[in-house]
Amino acid sequence: MMYVTGVSYVGSNNKKRTNQHTKRHPMVYYYNESGDFCRKRIKWYEVPFFKMQIIKKKRVYCTNCEEKFTILVKKNEQPTCPQCLS
Numbered sequence: 881m882m883y884v885t886g887v888s889y890v891g892s893n894n895k896k897r898t899n900q901h902t903k904r905h906p907m908v909y910y911y912n913e914s915g916d917f918c919r920k921r922i923k924w925y926e927v928p929f930f931k932m933q934i935i936k937k938k939r940v941y942c943t944n945c946e947e948k949f950t951i952l953v954k955k956n957e958q959p960t961c962p963q964c965l966s
């Protein structure tokens with residue numbers, strides 16, 4: 881399980897050298913299972929896949945158990961109460 885926090889393109893930071901041969905690599909930033917922050921070079925066609933996996937920290941209030949939670953949710957995903965699920 882990896883917790884993707886973002887995808888970005890990295891390449892040469894030298895703006896004076898904007899030739900077409902400058903390669904920009906998409907990188908994925910994520911936390912692994914043990915909570916370590918990692919980054920990995922990915923292929924361009926993997927970008928949409930990892931973008932789908934991006935998770936955000938959200939604070940939600942559950943009307944059912946009247947408690948606030950900080951949970952990680954994927955983009956376009958409805959946050960669910962961890963208490964009500966168990």
Ligand SMILES: [Zn+2]
Nearest residue numbers: 942945961964
């Ligand atoms: Zn709840």
